[in-house]
Amino acid sequence: MNHLRICALILGAALTGCAGTKMNANQARKAIASELRVSEKQVQIDRMSQMGETVLAEGSLRLTFVLQKEQTGQWKVLKIKRSSGNWQSPEEFFAPPFESSLSRSLESAFLAELNEDN
Helix, strand or coil: CEEEEEEEEEEEECCCCCCCCCCCHHHHHHHHHHHHCCCHHHEEEEEEEEECCEEEEEEEEEEEEEEEECCCCCEEEEEEECCCCCEECHHHHHCCCCCCHHHHHHHHHHHHHHHHHC
8 A cells, every 4th residue: 555645736615714714724624624525634735825715725635545556567546545444446536426616626726737747
């Protein structure tokens, strides 16, 4: 099993708080952990900026992966663990009800980041 860190920008996430109140990293960590169904320990917030009721949080998410080498020599992710005792296949990990406005924003940001690297 390998522990990997997945970094992503969480764009336009509707992380809510009191009107006019600035969100802090702890509040963002709690909101992200709750939405993604992971423990708060797995979420690290590196930077944040806020404009009104919208927060841009940049950070990383710690997950555990099981990989297996196929006959072709390629490595394949078999299982992903969000938190203790909760193993899922990659298909289950990304399937609804995981689909939410936060996950769509996360996916869009991740794909945009991949496209910039190419």
